[in-house]
Amino acid sequence: MSCSSKAPEDKPLARSASPLVEEWTATGTMAESRKYHAGVVLPTGKVLVMGGYNASGYLSSSTVYDPATGTWTAAAPMPAPRQVLTATLLSSGKVLVAGGENATGRMASTAVYDPATNTWASAGNLASGVARDSLTATLLPSGKVLVAGGGNTSGAKVNVDVYDPVAGTWSVGPNLGTARRNHTATLLATGQVLVVGGVVSASLATAEVYDPTSNAWAATGALATARYNHTATRLPSGKVLVVGGRGSGVG
Structure with a gap:
């Protein structure tokens, strides 16, 4: 009896009937153009975009994007126009905006948006009293919000303010070790906050x-x-990826 030496044939790997498509798709257009604005994902999955600047000037307007329909709907305007602001989703589902700039200059005022009633209310002024833009705001595990750095006409700041949404009050936090604006702040898996880069008279690597x-x-x-105007993203591993930005000094 003879034996065949022919090797068994490899079976071809099955291919997915629906391969992953990596591309961008146009969606609904906002009613007005804007830059230097802020946006946050609401508990409903919709996206609230507010403030910014365009040819008409500083904006107080807000708009909500519905990913289910790809459409935008006007929301109540902020109490005051502002650009280069922060927007933070609170544990309650409300949204806190802080700082920024408008025609009157840099701002120390803050406001809270309630998506349930589509209304804005004043949240008081930063406790430090230091008006500034290009700052960061981070929701802490406690539910409080840590606002750090930023700048105004006198330069970058070390100031830190903390918002307590339960009490509805601001308090002064510990100063940054280094004044900085246009930096990033990232909540780590440990509950700590990593602040990276920024600019004073030159870009920072610290x-x-x-x-x-x-x-x-x-x-x-x-x-x-050294860099500023970069991005910082916490990865599933817990590490933080810092990408891009600018490295030149500013006048």
């Missing part, structure tokens, strides 16, 4: 970490390349 337990900042490893 980074520091806020610990809510000790209510203190500590320096951490510096970037290989």
Whole structure:
């Protein structure tokens, strides 16, 4: 009896009937153009976009995007126009905006939007009293909001303010180790906040970490390349990816 030496044939791998398509698709257009605005995803999955600037000037208008229909709907305007602001989704589902700039200059005022009633209300002024834009706002595990840095006509700031949404009050937090504006702030898996880069008279490579337990900042490893106006994204591994930005000084 003879034996065949022919190797068994490899079966072809099954191919998905619906391969992943990586592309961009146009969606609904906002009623007005804007830049230097802010946006936040609401608990409903809709996106609230507010403020900014266009040819008509500083904007107080807000608009809501519905991903289910691809359409935009006008929402109640903010109490005051502002650009280069922060927007933070609170644990309650409301949205806090802070700082920014309008025709009167930099701002220390803040406001809260309630999507349930489509209304805005004043949330008072930053406790430090320092008006500024290009700042960051981070929701802490406690539900409080940490507002850090920013700048105004006198330069970058070390100021930190903390908002308590339960009490509806602001308090002064511990100063940053380094004044900075146009930086990033990222909530880490530990509940700490990583602040990276920014600019004073030149771009910064330094980074520091806020610990809510000790209510203190500590320096951490510096970037290989100084930068501002970059992005910082926490990855599933817990590491933070910093991308792009500018590296030149400002006048």
